Amino acid sequence: MVIQFEQLLADPRHETVVRSAWESFVRGDAGSRGSLxxxxxxxxxxxxxxxxxxxRLCGPSPxxxxxxxxLRTNRGDMLEASAPIMAQAREILSETGSLMLLADATGTILNSEGDWRTQDEAQSIHLMPGVNWSEKLCGTNAIGTALAVGQPVQIHSSEHFCEGIKRWTCSATVVRHPLDGGVVGVVDVSGLSGSYSPQSLALAVSTASRIESRMRLDELERRYRLLEQVMGRWDAHGRAAMALFDRRGSLVKANELAQSVVMAGGRVLDLTAIRRVPGLAAGQRGFEPLPALPDWLHAEWLEPLMVHGEHVGTLIVIPQSRLMPSLRSMPASLPETASVADAAPAIAPAPVTSSTSENFAHILTEDPGMLQVIERAELLARSRAAVLxxxxxxxxxxxxxxxxxxNQGPYVALNCGGLSRELLVSELFGYGEGAFxxxxxxxxxxxxxxAAGGTLFLDEIGEMPLDLQPQLLRLLEQGEYYRLGETTPxxxxFRLIAATHRDLRQEVANGRFRMDLYYRIAVTTLRIPPLRTRPGDIALLAERFLQRSLELHGKPPSRLSARAVQALQAYSWPGNVRELRNVIDGSVLMNLRDAQGRHEVDIEPHFTEGAADTSVPEMAAGNHHEVPSMAEGEEVLIGRAVRASQGNxxxxxxxxxxxxxxxYAKMERYGLSRHGILSGG
Structure with a gap:
């Protein structure tokens, strides 16, 4: 249920009318309640x-x-995160006639701070720690009603259902767990009716937001500690399907084998709507997962992780005997992130075809490792989960x-590198009229x-400025954004696919990338092997690029010479497939100068001479008029051509x-300008 904004705030001017409506309602009269x-x-x-x-005159007994x-022990996370905030409330609300109350998800008050005189008054109606103020016990009140509707509410004076609390005015909103959005508590600001202020609701909402932010940081820190604890075991089980859950039963990581097993069984992995397995949550009396385990999960697969006698998480290890034959042959790999829903069906062996779907027919390879990456990518194409x-x-x-x-809706790509912060913001979110x-x-x-209804591909996301990352995080978490210069969300x-050549975990450790954003974009990851690790693909790809380039220039089919193939296979390819394509394109361009009718294409001497050097060579002084092949990168070639032409x-x-x-298009892509090239910039 969504409540309109004007419905959130009470209006004291209607006090008499509301009181009359309540009296009629209590008598059972079918009179009009249109004023409510x-x-x-x-x-x-x-x-x-x-x-x-x-x-009723007051709340129940504590x-x-x-x-x-x-109760306080079981809600320790929220209490710990709220402690400094509630301490500030003690100072802010003293002498104001108001209290700030923190309750759990059942409506039981855990903490109370604020004006001490008002606390004495509150005790007379049992508005104090240890008392449950749910609607079912205390009628309409801000704490109970906020829990009932899951939104901010303000209840003033006669709007309370029980007669004994009609002297009060209160404003409250729920506190949600930052990782799964579940309600974990309520923040309430209360006082006698004379303390009414519409700003009380804003104070409650901002306080809840601050508590959620602190809980997020605390939770992510716990997850990092959990990951550090299990990493050694994870590497030791490189060929097992493994998944790691935190103490609340929320998935933290699952390696590619576990991910493939679950997806092959029909599950859709989506960490952006983080689901839980309640049976894996730590219980008050220890580890008791059996009553609530979903039917796909066997108790013997579970390994509770304990630190100083405290249950901090659960490691699931699916034995080799439960894996499908095609999955057993997968090599060990680094852990990848995925999400498992709380009511998954039993995992049954599903046929896995070895043929590549038409979605990946454009990726040419005969390498077994690359084929396995494509197989995993095919599984991911069936879901809407974010992919890194x-x-x-x-x-x-x-x-x-x-x-x-x-081909599911529009495909929109944006490279986060090489753009200024201002340009990146406008490219990503757009701008309103008159924004600048x-x-x-x-x-x-x-x-x-x-990208609405389709896919947004953010390339080189590791280059995104740190101060812009919170805006992307908000977009992913809340599904809304603001155009530059606009105030309406x-x-x-869209489905997010991001890419980077950086180690984002190291970037997080170095303070250059937000930890919470990393968790959001790395719902599941695919690591694409470099060209040097799959030498069998070099000649295969080179032939494809050759035929495409010849066709582009209107030349008949040809083939690479034996010397060219040997040179290509001896090179380490620091620029990978892109560099190989550029080498072939550049060589075709240079071979066009030679006599026509040749049936073989050679590689440029500049490439073969520098085959042992993996770096991009600098332009030799005094040699500006020589334009080498594209082996050194398009941008380098363009720069040399512009210099050789003296800016023409x-x-x-x-x-x-x-x-x-x-x-012109390529110069814009690489951020090149004629003046910059000629001036050596």
Whole structure:
């Protein structure tokens, strides 16, 4: 149920009318309640259905001391995160006639801070720690009603259902767990009716947000400690299907084997809507998973992780005997992140075809390791889970992104590297009319909006500025964003695929990438092997690139010479598949100068001479008029061509064998300018 904003705040001017409506409601009269906010009207009806006594004068009696200690122990995470915030409330609310209360998800108050005189008054109605203020016990009140609707509420004076608390005004909102969104508590600001202020609700909402933020940091820190504890065991079980759950039963990581087993059984992995397995949560009396385990999970697979006698998580190890034959042959790999829902069906062997689907037919390979990566990518293409593609520059991450996208809606790509922060913001989120000088009339939609219903591919996400990352995190967590220069949020609906050549875990450790954003984008990861580890693909790919380049230039089919193939296979390919393509394109361009009718294409001497050197050579001084092959990268070749042509771009395009418009496009892509090239920038 979504409550309109105007329904959230009470209006003291309606006090007399609300009181009259309550008296009629209690008598059972069918009179009009049109003067009531719908929020209050629905709450009163729930109270009547629950047989709440409208003449009740106070809340129930507090729980026993032992039970209260147990309650606080079980809610230790929220209490720990809220401690400094509640301490500030003690100072802020003193002498204001208001209290700040923190309750758990059942409505039982755990802590109370604020004006001491008001605390004495609150005790007279049992508005104090240890008392349950749910709607079913205390009728309409901010704590209980906020829990009932899951949204911020303000209840003033006569809007309370029970007669004994109509002298009070209260504002509250729920506190949600930052990882799965479940309600874990309530923040309430209460006082006698004379303390009414619409700002009380804003204070409750901002306080809940601060508690959630602290809980997020604490939870992510616990997860890191959990990962550190299990990493050694994880590597030791390299050929087992493994999954790691935290103490709340939420999935932290699952390696590729576990991910494949679950997906082959029909499960859809989606960590962006983090699901839980309640049976794996730590219980008050120790580790008791059996009653609530889903039917796909066997108790003998579970290994509780204990630290100083405390259950901190659960490691699941699926034995070899339960794996499908095709999955048993998978090599050991680094752990990858996935999510498991709480009601998954039993895992049954499913047929796995060895043929590549048409989604990945454009990826040419005969390498067994690469074929296994494609097989996993095919599984991911069936879900909407976020994917992080890892691999060196030039391995073909975008080719995999397009395959995983599988033509499901629009595909929109944005490279996060090489753009200024301001340009990246406008490209990603768009901007409104008048957002800045020169802004397009009517504004401009960004990549997020263009990707609606499809896939947004963020290449080189590791280059995203640190101060921009919170905006992306908000987009992924809340599904909304703001155009530059606008104040109205827009909804987003897309599947995220990100890619990077960086080690994001190390970037997190170095403070250059947000930990919480890393967890959001790394729902599951695919590591694409570099070209040097699959030498059998070199000649295969080279032939494909050769035929494409010859066709582009209107030349008949040809083949690489034996010397060319030998040189290609002897090279280490630091630029991977992209560099190989550029080498072939450059060699074709240079071979076009030779006599026509040749049936073989050789590799440029510049490439064969530098085959042992994996770095991009600098331009030799005094040799500006020589344009080498594209083995050294398109941007280097373009720079040399422009210098050789003394800034004449028409001549540079002719030397490169491309159209002038293509040269302009490539210069823009690499951030090159004629002035910058000629000045050595």
């Amino acid at each position: 906010r719908s929020l209050v009207d629905m709450s009163w009806q729930r109270c009547r259905k629950a047989n709440v006594d409208p003449r 729980v026993s001391s032992d039970d209260f200690v147990s 593609l890892l691999g060196e520059t030039g391995v073909g991450k975008e080719e995999f992104a397009r395959g995983i996208h599988a 000088t020169g802004a397009r009339k009517g504004g401009m939609h960004g990549k997020v909006e263009a 827009r909804k987003a609906n 771009l028409t001549e540079a395009a002719r030397r490169l064998g491309i159209a002038k418009s293509t040269l």
